[in-house]
Amino acid sequence: MTWDQGLHKATTVLAGEQGTRELTYLEAIRAALRYEMQRDRRVLIMGEDIGVYGGAFKVTQGLIEEFGEDRVIDTPMTELAMIYAAIGMSFEGFVPVVEMQFADFISTGFDAIVQFAATNHFRWRQPVPITIRAPGGGGLRAGPFHSQSNEAWFVHTPGLKVVAPATPADAYGLLLSAIRDPNPVIYYETKYLYRSLKGMVPEGEALVPIGQAALRRSGEELSIIAYGAMVQEALSAASELEREGHSVEVLDLRTLKPLDEEAILATARKTGKVLIVHEANRTCGVGAEVAALIAEQAFEYLDGPITRLAAPDTPVPYSPPLEDAYRPNAANILAAARELLAY
Amino acid sequence: MNEIDDDLLQQAHYWMRLTRALDDRGTFLHKQSKIVGGYFSQIGHEALSVAAALSLGPKDIIAPMHRDLGAYLVRGLTPRRILAQWLGRETGVTRGRDANLHGMGDLSLGIIGFISHLPASTGVIAGVAHGIKLKGEPRVAMCFFGDGSASQGLAHEAMNWASVFKLPMVIICENNQYAYSTPLSRQMAIEHIAQRAAGYNMPGVIVDGNDFAAVYRAAKEAVERARSGGGPTFIECKTMRMRGHAIHDNMAYVPKALLAEWEARDPIARIEAELRARGLLDDEKLAALLARIEAELDEAQAFAEASPYPDPATVTDGVYA
Numbered sequence: 001m002t003w004d005q006g007l008h009k010a011t012t013v014l015a016g017e018q019g020t021r022e023l024t025y026l027e028a029i030r031a032a033l034r035y036e037m038q039r040d041r042r043v044l045i046m047g048e049d050i051g052v053y054g055g056a057f058k059v060t061q062g063l064i065e066e067f068g069e070d071r072v073i074d075t076p077m078t079e080l081a082m083i084y085a086a087i088g089m090s091f092e093g094f095v096p097v098v099e100m101q102f103a104d105f106i107s108t109g110f111d112a113i114v115q116f117a118a119t120n121h122f123r124w125r126q127p128v129p130i131t132i133r134a135p136g137g138g139g140l141r142a143g144p145f146h147s148q149s150n151e152a153w154f155v156h157t158p159g160l161k162v163v164a165p166a167t168p169a170d171a172y173g174l175l176l177s178a179i180r181d182p183n184p185v186i187y188y189e190t191k192y193l194y195r196s197l198k199g200m201v202p203e204g205e206a207l208v209p210i211g212q213a214a215l216r217r218s219g220e221e222l223s224i225i226a227y228g229a230m231v232q233e234a235l236s237a238a239s240e241l242e243r244e245g246h247s248v249e250v251l252d253l254r255t256l257k258p259l260d261e262e263a264i265l266a267t268a269r270k271t272g273k274v275l276i277v278h279e280a281n282r283t284c285g286v287g288a289e290v291a292a293l294i295a296e297q298a299f300e301y302l303d304g305p306i307t308r309l310a311a312p313d314t315p316v317p318y319s320p321p322l323e324d325a326y327r328p329n330a331a332n333i334l335a336a337a338r339e340l341l342a343y
Numbered sequence: 344m345n346e347i348d349d350d351l352l353q354q355a356h357y358w359m360r361l362t363r364a365l366d367d368r369g370t371f372l373h374k375q376s377k378i379v380g381g382y383f384s385q386i387g388h389e390a391l392s393v394a395a396a397l398s399l400g401p402k403d404i405i406a407p408m409h410r411d412l413g414a415y416l417v418r419g420l421t422p423r424r425i426l427a428q429w430l431g432r433e434t435g436v437t438r439g440r441d442a443n444l445h446g447m448g449d450l451s452l453g454i455i456g457f458i459s460h461l462p463a464s465t466g467v468i469a470g471v472a473h474g475i476k477l478k479g480e481p482r483v484a485m486c487f488f489g490d491g492s493a494s495q496g497l498a499h500e501a502m503n504w505a506s507v508f509k510l511p512m513v514i515i516c517e518n519n520q521y522a523y524s525t526p527l528s529r530q531m532a533i534e535h536i537a538q539r540a541a542g543y544n545m546p547g548v549i550v551d552g553n554d555f556a557a558v559y560r561a562a563k564e565a566v567e568r569a570r571s572g573g574g575p576t577f578i579e580c581k582t583m584r585m586r587g588h589a590i591h592d593n594m595a596y597v598p599k600a601l602l603a604e605w606e607a608r609d610p611i612a613r614i615e616a617e618l619r620a621r622g623l624l625d626d627e628k629l630a631a632l633l634a635r636i637e638a639e640l641d642e643a644q645a646f647a648e649a650s651p652y653p654d655p656a657t658v659t660d661g662v663y664a
Contacts, residue, residue, distance in 0.1 A: 044477075070477050075504075076500075076503055076504060076507055078500040078503070078504065080466065080496065080497050080500055081466045081469060081497065081500035081501050081503070081504045082504075083466075084463065084465075084466025084467050084469065084470060084497070084501065085466060085467075085469050085470030085473055085501075085504060086470060087466075087467050087470055088455075088466070088467040088468060088469060088470020088471035088472070088473065088474065088484075089470040089471070089473055089474040089477075090470075091404070091450060091455065091467070091470070091471055091474070092470075092471055092473075092474025092475060092477075092478065093474070093478075094474050094477070096470075111460050111463065111497075112463070112466065115458050115459075115460050115463065116458050116460070116463050116467065119458070120448075120456070121661055121662070121663065121664045122440055122661045122662050123437050123440050123441040123445075123446035123448070123456060124436065124437050124440075124441070124446050124447070124448040124449065124456040125438075125661060126448055126450055126456075127664035128664075129664075158662050159662050159663065161663075182663075182664035183663050183664050
C-alpha cells in the first residue's frame with residue numbers, strides 16, 4: 001500500500017487507444033523501464049527507496065529482483081550527488097534513469113541539471129544521455145512539498161528536454177524516447193494519473209517522438225492547449241461543451257521543450273480562440289511561452305484574447321478546499337471556455 | 344625523494360616548468376587584452392597538479408579545475424589547444440564556448456571539463472568511479488577540489504557516495520589557504536580538511552602540496568588502493584595560492600609574511616634543488632630546457648593566434664547532441 005492509494009475514487013479507462021494491454025499510467029512507466037533495461041544492458045536506474053522497497057509509489061516494484069542491485073541502485077538520500085553521479089556514469093557509457101521521489105526534491109539537484117548536464121555538450125561536445133523522472137503535480141492532498149509542478153524551471157534552460165505524458169501509452173512511449181535521447185531529459189510523470197488513468201498500451205518499440213504534440217480531440221470554435229493531468233480535465237470540459245453545441249479542440253503538448261510550434265500554431269490558426277491550461281503557477285509558466293508564440297506568429301488569425309488558466313502564484317496548499325481552489329479542473333476550464341467562446 | 348627515479352623526476356620537472364611558462368604566458372596575454380574575461384593563475388600549484396596526474400595510468404579519468412593546468416598538460420591537452428581556448432578560437436578545446444580553463448574536457452584523454460560550481464566534478468567523478476566499478480575494470484577516477492569547495496554540501500555528498508559504494512576514487516583537495524578572499528578560519532573550524540575523511544571511513548592523508556615527491560607518493564598509494572578495490576582516499580595538499588583569485592585581484596588581504604613563507608617553498612625551486620643534488624641539472628641544462636619550452640609555446644601561440652574565431656552564425660550549435 002502506498003500513501004496515495006485510496007485517494008482515487010475512480011479510475012478512468014481511456015477509449016480508442018491502440019495497444020495490446022491495458023495498463024495504468026504507473027504500470028506503463030514500469031513497463032517502459034523494464035523494456036529498456038531488457039533491451040539495453042547500459043540502462044540502469046537509481047533513486048531513493050526504489051530497489052528493495054520498490055519505490056515510494058511502487059513504480060519500480062519488481063525491477064531489483066529482475067535486474068539486480070547493480071542496475072537498480074538504492075542510493076543515499078542525496079539528489080545532488082545522485083544526478084552528478086548519473087552524469088559521471090554516462091561518461092562511462094551507462095544510460096542512467098534517475099528517480100526523484102517527488103518532483104519537488106529536484107531542486108536539491110538543481111546545479112547538476114542546469115549547470116552541468118544542460119551545458120556540457122555545448123561546452124565540450126560530450127553528450128549527457130540521462131533521464132530524470134520527476135513525479136509531479138497535485139490533487140493528492142500532499143501539500144507544498146509533494147505536489148509541485150516545477151517544469152518551467154527546466155523549460156527555461158537551454159540544453160534540456162522536458163516531457164510530460166498525459167496517457168499510459170505516452171507514458172510508455174515518451175519514456176522510451178527519453179532514455180534513448182542523447183541529451184538530458186526531464187520526464188514529468190503525473191502522480192495524480194498513476195492509478196486514476198488506464199488505457200491500452202502497445203508493446204515493444206512504441207516510441208513517442210519527443211517534440212510532437214497530440215491532437216486529442218478535433219474541433220472548430222476553440223482550442224484548449226494542455227499537458228499532464230490537465231489533458232483529461234480539458235477533455236471532460238470539451239465533452240460538456242459539445243453537449244452545449246460547441247466544437248472544441250484539445251491539443252496535448254506532451255513535450256514542453258522543445259515545443260511543437262507547428263501543432264500549436266495550426267490549432268490557433270484553425271479555431272482563432274485559444275485557452276491554455278496548466279496546473280503549474282501562472283507567471284512564466286509554459287502557458288506564457290505558448291501564448292507568446294501564438295501572439296507572435298498567429299496574431300492575425302485570433303478572434304479573442306489568448307487566455308491562460310493556471311494555478312495562482314502561491315505554493316501548493318494542503319487543505320482540500322484550498323487545493324481545489326488552487327488547481328484548475330474541468331469545471332473552471334468549462335467556465336473559462338464559455339467566456340472565451342462568447343467573446 | 345629517493346624512491347622517485349631520475350626519469351620520473353626529470354619528466355615532472357619538464358611538466359612543472361611547462362606549466363609555469365604557459366601560465367606566465369597566459370598572464371602576459373591577458374595584460375595584452377588578447378585573453379579577455381577572467382584569468383586564473385596557478386603559480387604555486389605545479390607540484391600537486393603534475394604529481395597527481397602522473398600517478399594515474401592512461402585509462403584512468405581525471406577531473407581537474409582552474410588551477411590544475413599541469414594536470415591538463417600531463418594528460419595530453421596540448422599548449423596549442425589550451426592557448427586557442429584562452430584566446431576564444433574555434434581550435435580551442437571548447438571552440439570558444441567556455442572560458443579560461445573551464446570546460447576543458449576531452450574523454451579521449453580521460454579529462455572531464457569542470458564548471459564554476461565547485462566541487463561539481465567531485466560528484467561527476469563519483470559517478471565515473473561507480474561506472475568503472477560496475478564494469479569491473481581496473482581503472483581509477485580522480486577529482487580535485489579546494490578549501491572553499493570543501494564547505495559545499497556536494498563535497499560531503501560525493502565523499503559519502505564514494506564511501507558507501509566503496510568506489511575506485513581519489514580526491515585531491517588542494518588547500519591553498521584562500522577561497523577568493525575568504526581565509527581558512529572562515530571556511531572551517533578544524534585544522535585540517537582531511538580530518539573529515541574519518542567521517543566517511545576513508546583514509547585522510549595530509550601532504551606538503553609543494554613537494555612533488557610527497558604528493559606523488561601519496562597519490563600513487565591512493566591510486567593503487569583504489570585500483571585494487573580498497574575504495575576512496577582523501578588527500579589534502581597544503582599549498583598557497585601565490586596570485587589573486589583571478590588576475591584583477593591584488594590580494595591585499597593576504598599577509599605579506601605568509602606569501603614570503605610560501606615563496607621560500609616554491610615547488611619548482613624544490614624539485615630543481617633535488618635534480619641538482621642528483622647531478623641531473625645545472626644552469627646550462629636549465630637554460631636549454633627553458634629555451635625549448637619557450638620555443639614550444641611560441642609555436643603554440645602562433646597557431647592559436649592564426650586560428651579563426653568561431654563563426655557567429657554557429658552561436659546556437661551544439662546545445663543539443
